[in-house]
Amino acid sequence: MSYILNIETSTTNCSVSLSKEGETLVLKEDYNSSYSHAESLHVFIDSVFKEAGIKADDIDAVAISKGPGSYTGLRIGVSAAKGLCFSLDKPLISVDTLESLAHQLQIDSGYIVPMLDARRLEVYACVFDNSHKAVRSIEAEILNEHSFKAFLDDGKVYFIGNGVEKTKQLISHPNAVFIEHKLPSANDMSKLANLKFNKNDFEDVAYFEPFYLKDFIGTKV
DSSP states (O other): OOEEEEEEOSSSOEEEEEEETTEEEEEEEEOSSSOOHHHHHHHHHHHHHHHHTOOGGGOSEEEEEOOSSOHHHHHHHHHHHHHHHHHHTOOEEEEOHHHHHHTTOOOSSSEEEEEEEOSTTEEEEEEEETTSOEEEEEEEEEOOTTTTHHHHHHSOEEEESTTHHHHTTTOOOTTEEEEOSOOOOGGGHHHHHHHHHHTTOOBOTTTOOOOOSSOOOOOOO
16 A cells, blocks of 8 residues: 655646555645745645645655746755655655646547647647657747647647647647646646556655756846
């Protein structure tokens, strides 16, 4: 029996779940348009433990959504996860953010393109088939009307994530399906984290860093 605390902070959705054997028991999240991670994350963590009726020390691992995504959001989530792992002496599991997002969709055929908004016309995206197997690696790409054309010409392509809004303004292919108002959630991490736990696929807590994909660029004041 494995209890895993899952933390997702890669976008504006501050999301925490507690799972048992890959099934979500409790989920707390703030699915809004502004970042509330600094205020909400530890409150949510305490809340899922209380609602599940277990203590923090009862968990078997901590899973973190590793990115790509918001630089600040990822830093907050990873710092919290590392702190718990050190204090509780528990292993750290990392879950690919876009893979987790792709699991929000179940399709019979075609492709799933999870995408997170980057700057201007850029998104972080990858491509999965209908069995959630990656068929194109994660890239930071600038969108245009020809983006993902090879996949669109081959079948239905389901776009999901907060990069959809800008994508649907550029791509008008008849095979494009846009799933709006969806963000990565700790709920979808439960199964993926448990698979890694069963394989003892853990990170080095001391040296683990989020997967930013691109270097952070600050804004001049």
